[in-house]
Amino acid sequence: MTLRRAASDEARSRFVAALASELGLSAGGGLGVLVARDASRAARKxxxxxxxSGDIAVVEGDDVHRKVLEALALYAYGDARECFAATEWLTAAQAAV
Structure with a gap:
């Protein structure tokens, strides 16, 4: 996992975590997440x-694991609100297993 920064706000808006709305987080701010099988290549593209100190976490992984990878990125690199929401989501997901 690496942190990156987009060249513009418009470019950054493409990387809103899919899990953000489920966690009750705003789509306009906070940490963006890019999950890709070849993360470095996707980030360069x-x-x-x-x-x-970037605002986009780039994570290597498969799309089938996207929600978990996004939650881990928000937990590790997000602000306090994102970290708390990700912790709650991960705890619930773990209990469901």
Whole structure:
């Protein structure tokens, strides 16, 4: 997992976490997430620059695991609200297994 930054707000808006609405998070702000089988290649194609304080987490993985990978990215790199929401979601998902 790496942090990246988009060149513009318009480009950044393409990486809103699919899980955001389920978690009750706003779609306009916070951490964006890109999940791809070849994450580095997808990030280059989307012109996302490496940035240790970036606002897009780039995660290597399959689409079938997207929600879990997004929740882990929000837990690890999100703000306090995103981290709390991701913790709640992960705890519920774990209990369901």
């Amino acid at each position: 989307a012109r996302l620059g490496l940035d240790d």
